[in-house]
Amino acid sequence: MKYAFIQSLSTKHRIIRLCHALDVSVNGYYSWCNRPESKRSIEDRQLTAKIKLFHKASRQIYGSPRIHKDLQEMGERVGVNRVARLMRANDIASKMARKFVITTNSKNTMQPAPDLLKREFDVERPDKAWVSDTTFADRHG
CATH class of the missing domain: 1.10.10 (Arc Repressor Mutant, subunit A)
Known part of the structure; x- marks a missing residue:
């Protein structure tokens, strides 16, 4: 290094x-x-190229266990730890898909807080009124 x-x-x-x-x-x-470049280094470079191909083919979703399985199915004799090490060394990581989670059920919430400012946002001195926006889009309503 x-x-x-x-x-x-x-x-x-x-x-x-x-x-x-x-x-x-x-x-x-x-x-x-x-x-001269070592045999192991040459093998690592060739294996990294294959890992990048499988990773791209999986739309960057597969991690080292799945890529290891794909490599084995192609006849490559390699351990899962070596695949993980090469992926780390070359900044190849799976994209984690996040599931949308509903955090609020707007149909069962209480009434909104009263509008004490009555939409009058101009005040005569600072620190007289504080406002906030808590709106959100309800995907299931």
């Missing part, structure tokens, strides 16, 4: 200064740059 960060900033700052700031050796950074 540190080396990738250094690489991302290497066009704006000197590598020696970045390595010193992050407390890593310059030789270690250059060794990392010349090292």
